[in-house]
Amino acid sequence: MTEKLSxxxxxxxxxxxxxxxxxxxxxxxxIAKTYEFADFTEAFAFMTRAALWAEKWNHHPDWSNSYNRVTISLTTHDVGGLSSLDAKLARKMDQIRED
Amino acid sequence: MTEKLSxxxxxxxxxxxxxxxxxxxxxxxxIAKTYEFADFTEAFAFMTRAALWAEKWNHHPDWSNSYNRVTISLTTHDVGGLSSLDAKLARKMDQIRED
Structure with missing residues (x-):
């Protein structure tokens, strides 16, 4: 079960x-982070890959995009704060970003 | 040429x-609008379709997504305000939304 991080x-x-x-x-x-990409296609490709993982794990980011920038904010509404799911999704996003 | 709307x-x-x-x-x-969808997959499917048109027309939204919500903000940076491109993209988004 998901719980707030100790x-x-x-x-x-x-x-x-x-x-x-x-x-x-x-x-x-x-937790929050802004990624900068070469252009919109790169930014949206990142979002698309991250979206598949978010849906698979049923844990969705609050995020915004403006051309080549994607800003992510993660929390776990069900527990009212950070859970291990946020860390897992953040690590996955960093990994996708590096690919 | 793109110019600010009269x-x-x-x-x-x-x-x-x-x-x-x-x-x-x-x-x-x-101009801004918030769309609400059934869930994240519907919201992101909308974003994906809209992203293809945005890239095709080289006119990109400022937008954010939180689960089943997508908030769009449109302006034309090159002209410092609204141009016909914003209206065109807004109409397309409404059309995609209705599909």
Whole structure:
């Protein structure tokens, strides 16, 4: 079952994401990142790949796109904050970005 | 050439969009609309179809998605406000939405 991350889990799951450019909004208990791509086709290709994983895991980002930029914000509404699903999706997005 | 809409053109191009649920941000000279879908797959399917037209016309939306919602904001950066391209893309999005 999905639950809110413990302090220990935050250290192991969120700290590496922060080291990789994700920022933590402590008040909203969300993590966020903006990716910049060469152009719109690259940005939307990223979104399409990420969308398939989001749907597969039934965990969906709040995200926006403006031409070559995609801004992601992740949280788990069901638990009112960050869960391991957010870390998992964030890692997947970083991986897709690097492909 | 793309140019900022004249007052007459606004009447013929933007008024019908407003009647169809688009709102005008006069200060930013943008139009905006939020679509609600059954779920994420429907929302992202809409975005994918709209993305293809945006790229084809080389006119891209500022948009965000949260699960089953897609919020669109359109303006033409090159002219510093609304152009006929915004009306064209808005009409296309409404059409895709209705399909």
């Amino acid at each position: 302090d220990t889990a935050r250290k192991s799951l969120i700290d590496p994401l922060v080291a990789n450019g994700w920022t933590v909004d402590a008040e909203a208990d969300r | 007052d007459t053109a606004r009447k013929s191009l933007i008024d019908p969009l407003v009647a169809n649920g688009w709102t005008v941000d006069a200060e930013a000279d943008r």
